[in-house]
Amino acid sequence: MVNFRNLLLNNLFLKLISLFFAIILWFYITPVVSRDTLEMNYALPLQLKNIPDDMIVTGKVEDHINVRLKGRQSIIRDLDPDELNVSLNLSGAREGARYYTLDHDNLNVPGKVDVVSMNPRKIKIDIVRLMRKEVDVKANISGKPASGYRIKSVSVSPAKIILEGPESEIKKGPLMEDININVSGRRSSFSKEVKVKIPLRNLRILGNDIVIIDVEVERI
Incomplete structure (x- = not known):
């Protein structure tokens, strides 16, 4: 007990000075770290990756995830938002609706950056089976050519297009909007590029998705 007391009191002034500077140093370093x-x-942006070839995502899916990141100023300030994204593999x-929980592993950020929060953290993904169907492209002619002329022929190139989408929608239809070509007052043949629209x-x-409509007009 005496030895411990002597050890404690030995060079007491120097020990108190050391303790004082240690406390000052601690108060100095703490706010610097903060x-x-x-x-x-x-x-x-949310990126959906590796969707099976025979499946398709339907319904509304969050296109952006609000993320709060924390780290050293030098690292956070050097982050380029255009190079950051949230990805889901x-x-x-399988077919059907499922909820996925997002975490740090879904972010392509440096390892020294912490994820404080993500909103939404859970997202719903509805996946259905994919189907393809070949569909005829048809042009509806409206109006009448000039007096003394008539429509000899109407051709569409390509005559068919291939549609891809959920099996339920492919079977339901209609699969494309009508293509209407007005020939009112025409005296000569003409071609027209038309963008096929899917409802x-x-x-x-x-x-x-562009087809060419060739209309041949001839004199009667």
Whole structure:
């Protein structure tokens, strides 16, 4: 006990000075660490990756995820928002609706950056089976050519297009909007480029969505 007391009191002044400077140093370092930390909010695009070839995502899906990141100022300030995104791997996904929980692994950010929050953290993905169908492209002629002329022929190139989309929508139809060509007052043959329009948003055209309508006009 005496030895411990002597050890404690030995060079007491120097020990008190050391303790004083240690406390000052602690108060000095703590706010520096706090000042060096930065939090920022980002609205990052959501990318759905590796969707099975025979499946398609339908319905409304969040296109952006609000993310709050935290890290050293030098790292956070160097982040380029255009190079950041939230990705969700859908390989092996099955048909039907399912909720996915997002976390740090879904972000392509440096490892020294912490994810404070993500909103929404859970997203609903509805996946249905994909179907393709070949559809005839038809042109509806309206109006009448000039007096003494008539329509000899109407051709469409390509005559068919391939549509791809959810099986339920492919079977439901109608699959494309009518193409209307007005020939009022025409005295000569003409061609017209027309963009094929699809009324159902989950359907898409494989290949070019432009067709050429050739109308041949002849004198009677």
